[in-house]
Amino acid sequence: MASATVLAPNAASPATLPAGVNAAAPMPDVLPPVKARKGLAGFIRRNPTMAVGAFILGVMVFIAILAPFLGTVDPTALAPAKRTREPSAEFWFGSDMLGRDVYSRVMYGARVSLIVGFSVAALASLAGLAIGLISGYIRLADSIIMRIMDGLMSIPPILLAIALMALTRGSVRNVIIAITIAEVPRVSRLVRGVVLSLREQPYVEAAIAAGTRTPTIIIRHILPNTLAPLTVQATFICAAAMITESILSFIGAGTPPIIPSWGNIMAEGRALWQVKPYIVFFPAIFLSITVLSINLLGDGLRDALDPRMAKRL
Amino acid sequence: MFAYTVRRVLATIPVMAIVALFVFSLLYIAPGDPAAVIAGDQATPDDVERIRASLGLDRPFLVRFGEWVFRILQGDMGVSIFTNLPVTTMIQQRIEPTLSLMVLTVCLAVSVAIPLGVLAAWKQGTIIDRAVMGMAVLGFSVPVFVVGYVLAYIFALELDWLPVQGYTSMTEGFWPWLENLILPAIALGGVYIALIARITRATMLEVLSQDYIRTARAKGAGQRSILFLHALKNAAVPIVTVIGIGVALLIGGAVVTESVFAIPGLGRLTVDAILRRDYPVIQGVVLLFSFVYVLVNLAIDLLYTLFDPRIRY
Numbered sequence: 086m087a088s089a090t091v092l093a094p095n096a097a098s099p100a101t102l103p104a105g106v107n108a109a110a111p112m113p114d115v116l117p118p119v120k121a122r123k124g125l126a127g128f129i130r131r132n133p134t135m136a137v138g139a140f141i142l143g144v145m146v147f148i149a150i151l152a153p154f155l156g157t158v159d160p161t162a163l164a165p166a167k168r169t170r171e172p173s174a175e176f177w178f179g180s181d182m183l184g185r186d187v188y189s190r191v192m193y194g195a196r197v198s199l200i201v202g203f204s205v206a207a208l209a210s211l212a213g214l215a216i217g218l219i220s221g222y223i224r225l226a227d228s229i230i231m232r233i234m235d236g237l238m239s240i241p242p243i244l245l246a247i248a249l250m251a252l253t254r255g256s257v258r259n260v261i262i263a264i265t266i267a268e269v270p271r272v273s274r275l276v277r278g279v280v281l282s283l284r285e286q287p288y289v290e291a292a293i294a295a296g297t298r299t300p301t302i303i304i305r306h307i308l309p310n311t312l313a314p315l316t317v318q319a320t321f322i323c324a325a326a327m328i329t330e331s332i333l334s335f336i337g338a339g340t341p342p343i344i345p346s347w348g349n350i351m352a353e354g355r356a357l358w359q360v361k362p363y364i365v366f367f368p369a370i371f372l373s374i375t376v377l378s379i380n381l382l383g384d385g386l387r388d389a390l391d392p393r394m395a396k397r398l
Numbered sequence: 399m400f401a402y403t404v405r406r407v408l409a410t411i412p413v414m415a416i417v418a419l420f421v422f423s424l425l426y427i428a429p430g431d432p433a434a435v436i437a438g439d440q441a442t443p444d445d446v447e448r449i450r451a452s453l454g455l456d457r458p459f460l461v462r463f464g465e466w467v468f469r470i471l472q473g474d475m476g477v478s479i480f481t482n483l484p485v486t487t488m489i490q491q492r493i494e495p496t497l498s499l500m501v502l503t504v505c506l507a508v509s510v511a512i513p514l515g516v517l518a519a520w521k522q523g524t525i526i527d528r529a530v531m532g533m534a535v536l537g538f539s540v541p542v543f544v545v546g547y548v549l550a551y552i553f554a555l556e557l558d559w560l561p562v563q564g565y566t567s568m569t570e571g572f573w574p575w576l577e578n579l580i581l582p583a584i585a586l587g588g589v590y591i592a593l594i595a596r597i598t599r600a601t602m603l604e605v606l607s608q609d610y611i612r613t614a615r616a617k618g619a620g621q622r623s624i625l626f627l628h629a630l631k632n633a634a635v636p637i638v639t640v641i642g643i644g645v646a647l648l649i650g651g652a653v654v655t656e657s658v659f660a661i662p663g664l665g666r667l668t669v670d671a672i673l674r675r676d677y678p679v680i681q682g683v684v685l686l687f688s689f690v691y692v693l694v695n696l697a698i699d700l701l702y703t704l705f706d707p708r709i710r711y
Binding site: 324332358373 | 412413414415416417419420421424425535536538539540541542543544547548551555562646647649650651653654657668669671672673675677680681683684687688691692695
């Protein structure tokens with residue numbers, strides 16, 4: 086900025102210039118002042134997809150936490166006399182074949198889906214981060230770990246989760262473990278790739294030359310740079326995990342039928358779906374909207390955190 | 399080229415070995431006595447003893463694994479616990495519907511997704527581009543069985559254009575075969591189409607910004623020939639790679655789609671096997687699907703030179 090004033094002095098004092106040298110006319114203000122919006126409004130303006138995704142997800146989290154207070158009744162309460170009622174004032178989303186209130190079941194079902202989605206995203210990221218850091222930094226471990234990951238990756242993830250669930254009793258914890266195992270190979274591949282490119286960076290070489298110990302380099306210099314792509318990946322894992330959970334429950338290999346989850350409600354509505362489609366459609370709509378919101382959030386995060394990827398996809 | 403092919407084919411052996419080891423050891427990773435796990439909750443102690451003997455649990459793990467692999471290489475995948483039929487026979491009986499569904503889905507998805515992706519790249523930033531990308535996000539977010547139910551409800555129940563459920567073998571005519579598979583193929587193809595369209599758009603955008611495209615424009619080549627002859631050819635490798643990777647989605651999705659549309663294929667077999675804890679069948683199906691997945695991607699790797707003659711090994 087300082088040099089600009091020197092080169093283009095005020096037109097009112099041309100006398101300071103040597104003879105034969107003409108000063109350029111002062112630049113007009115071509116660029117209108119940018120009104121940088123701050124706070125929440127500015128964030129929403131700059132990242133509309135992320136804002137929409139975060140808002141819908143927030144509503145779903147709200148539903149999951151406050152399920153008992155949203156006009157729901159006991160989601161497992163049977164009412165044999167009031168089976169398969171169409172949606173009405175009493176049963177907002179109708180009632181299922183055992184007379185249970187579908188609205189209440191859908192509201193409580195948000196809990197299972199969100200818990201599974203968030204837990205798998207967190208666990209798979211942590212495990213993938215640890216494995217990726219080790220195999221990206223230790224050559225000997227790399228070849229062994231990556232062979233194992235290649236093998237696991239050639240089993241389609243849903244099939245892997247199904248095979249794992251076939252062995253254990255259906256419970257929310259087991260579903261989380263099974264889906265996590267199915268997702269870890271991809272995360273560790275991603276982290277390893279980032280680590281491999283980072284360790285060639287001059288600043289890492291400088292740290293090595295300065296005598297920094299390897300654990301410090303990994304934690305101080307490598308780890309922070311893997312977090313941005315990992316966060317983006319975690320949102321997509323969360324979305325995929327919720328879909329996988331619903332698929333597992335849907336085919337009868339997921340959460341036990343006593344716990345209302347969106348997949349379970351759909352699985353129970355399956356037998357009647359041709360005559361009472363609403364039992365399947367209400368949980369389906371909630372599941373789809375939730376997964377959509379997480380995907381939007383992930384797309385927004387990717388655009389914000391990784392501009393190069395944003396241009397590509 | 400020959401040396402590369404040999405190397406690439408040999409590289410799949412360790413991958414398949416790890417898949418086999420994993421599938422075999424699944425039973426032993428699970429907590430508890432494997433014989434009791436297979437026998438299930440209603441088994442008598444005699445049943446457990448019988449299964450323990452048939453598994454040969456008294457011998458070392460690696461010996462059992464070696465024998466198991468040796469038998470599989472000879473085409474013997476064991477005997478179903480539930481039906482007492484050889485697993486290979488059961489797979490043979492169920493393979494036709496699944497194969498039909500998958501091939502049809504791949505054809506449908508490729509013929510829809512690639513033009514959509516090209517269109518989105520060509521009209522980058524316009525409403526068409528946004529619409530295509532919006533549909534792609536939706537495709538990622540709506541679970542396959544939800545799409546299946548919605549399609550079946552609209553086109554089979556309400557409009558009565560297509561059959562609701564079931565499968566007819568191709569030997570009974572082309573149209574009856576196709577009629578039953580149209581809706582399942584569209585449902586199954588949703589995610590796959592989204593995936594291919596997205597990568598097509600991204601790669602095309604990259605290719606279209608290159609100099610030789612400007613040259614083609616300058617020499618007066620038509621828009622269609624630029625897009626499909628000049629650009630698409632050079633975008634082929636990433637697109638074909640994703641088509642191969644996406645087969646994992648198809649395999650996972652087929653398990654669910656076959657349940658929704660009551661197609662008696664390998665997916666149904668998997669679901670039935672899980673509900674009955676028929677472990678040899680689960681092992682066989684997972685192994686087969688993984689093997690197919692590895693082979694498809696191997697074939698694509700080897701075909702790269704066909705799509706891009708500049709690639710030399």
